Amino acid sequence: MRNNILLFVITIMFLSCDKKTEFATIEFEKEIDFGTISSKDTVIKIFKIYNTSEIPLKISEIGTSCGCTGAILSDSIVKKGNYAEIEVSYHPKKEETGSVSNSIVIEANTNPPYTALYLKGNVIE
Secondary structure, eight states, X not given: OHHHHHHHHHHHHHHHXXXXXXXXXXXXXXEEEEEEEXXXXXXXXXXXXXXXXSSXXXXXXXXXXXXXXXXXXXXXXXXXXXXXXXXXXXXXXXXXXXXXXXXXXXXXXXXXSEEEEEEEEEEEO
């Protein structure tokens, strides 16, 4: 009897540890070039993140590489076949000119969990 209980407990432990983690899969435009802007301008672009998996995409966090770039997420949970929009705004820092590239990082239930998007362009005076 004691051996049967021990075997039962070990079986339950083994089965509970064998859960597969499901990851969402996504498609997106990795980089958007906003062209050339004045150092006094602000540019706004939209990234679309498509959920190409059978499970919901859950975006838990979004961040940017600097204070001159902002990002607003339309939906944190994206159902199969749908997409979320990330509105990215960029306003150059004072006296920033030349080629620029800023990143937007998304944390989600994907593998790997972090996805980087890039906004690039050229700033003139």
